[in-house]
Amino acid sequence: MKLCIALDNPNREKNLKLAEDIKEYAKDIWLKVGFRTFIRDSKEFIIELKKMGYNIFLDLKLYDIPNTMADAAEEIAKMEIDMFNVHASAGKKAMQEVMKRISKFEKRPLVLAVTALTSFTNEEFKEIYGDDIEKKATDFAKKAYEAGLDGVVCSVWESLKIKETTSNDFITLTPGIRPFGESAGDQKRVADINEAKRNLVDFIVVGRPIYKSENPKKIIEKILKEI
Ligand code: C5P
Numbered sequence: 176m177k178l179c180i181a182l183d184n185p186n187r188e189k190n191l192k193l194a195e196d197i198k199e200y201a202k203d204i205w206l207k208v209g210f211r212t213f214i215r216d217s218k219e220f221i222i223e224l225k226k227m228g229y230n231i232f233l234d235l236k237l238y239d240i241p242n243t244m245a246d247a248a249e250e251i252a253k254m255e256i257d258m259f260n261v262h263a264s265a266g267k268k269a270m271q272e273v274m275k276r277i278s279k280f281e282k283r284p285l286v287l288a289v290t291a292l293t294s295f296t297n298e299e300f301k302e303i304y305g306d307d308i309e310k311k312a313t314d315f316a317k318k319a320y321e322a323g324l325d326g327v328v329c330s331v332w333e334s335l336k337i338k339e340t341t342s343n344d345f346i347t348l349t350p351g352i353r354p355f356g357e358s359a360g361d362q363k364r365v366a367d368i369n370e371a372k373r374n375l376v377d378f379i380v381v382g383r384p385i386y387k388s389e390n391p392k393k394i395i396e397k398i399l400k401e402i
Contacts, residue, residue: 176372176402178395179205179232179348181382192226193386197395201228204395205257207380209234218254230257232348232378236289238262241269244375245276248286252277256284260328263288263315264304270322285346289318289328290337293351296363302344308364313340320345326377331366334374348378354398357384368401 176264180197184190190212197204206229208221221231233256237244244261251259261273270288277283290312291300300308309332316327316337326346329337334347349371351362359365360383371379381398383393 176376177205177378178203178398178402179207179380180385181209181234181350181380182212182386183209183382184212184386186244187212187220189386190220191223193391194227194229194296198227200399201393203341203399205230205232205378206380207234208352212369221254221256222224225255233259233284236260236262237273238265239269241266241272244269245272245387248273249276252280252283254259255282256285258325260287260289261324263319263327267318267322270319270324274323274388283391285325286323287326287328287346287348288324290333291313291329293330293349293364293384294361309336313337314339331371331376332364333372334371334376343375346377347375348380349376350380350382352379352381352384353382354379354384354394354401359376368398372402382383 182190198230206224208231224231233251237247290310297308312333313336314327317340319327319398320341327337328348330351331349337347351365353359353365354368385394388394
């Protein structure tokens with residue numbers, strides 16, 4: 176299991192300081208760059224993080240028509256990003272198109288499909304997608320697997336079922352991790368490290384419990400020991 180830290184700080188300086196402070200773990204951890212950071216700090220910021228030796232997960236959750244998604248995926252691959260994601264609800268055709276377009280790169284990024292956001296309750300999810308989270312997340316994962324993607328973003332509670340329906344090698348990356356039972360914030364389907372382990376999760380994403388902590392290094396060390 177690998178640790179991926181969400182760089183969701185309110186400014187570039189804070190994110191850069193965190194990345195610098197924990198540089199000694201660069202080989203063992205991944206950094207997740209999301210909307211806020213990417214919109215504000217763009218490609219140059221990612222190049223700086225790559226120079227420090229980090230693996231980068233670009234969390235932009237692409238959702239558009241197939242050709243537009245494939246265009247964006249190609250630009251991401253050119254940036255030598257290590258992993259990015261798309262919404263599974265964009266459909267199988269869009270996911271296939273993305274994979275086809277980036278297959279020409281010698282070292283292509285890993286591609287994950289977002290199933291259900293971890294902030295949804297089952298009721299909220301059902302209102303939009305018309306079905307229960309577990310069922311729909313598994314259906315989405317199956318489509319992503321058939322389209323040739325490398326894995327999915329899901330909650331810890333769907334990981335095992337998804338692996339059973341696809342393959343054990345199909346990556347599950349799970350946000351909503353509160354490593355040692357910290358406050359959940361807006362996340363609804365949270366879990367701790369032991370639950371993630373039991374559910375064969377490949378990547379855990381931890382944001383606020385690390386970047387908002389007084390001593391991020393101490394927490395990272397504790398997490399790395401545990402996983
Ligand atoms: O602070 P916290 O640990 O809740 O951060 C979780 C991160 O994972 C956030 O950056 C959020 O955007 C992202 N994420 C999520 N649920 C998904 C996909 C991404 O929480 N399904």
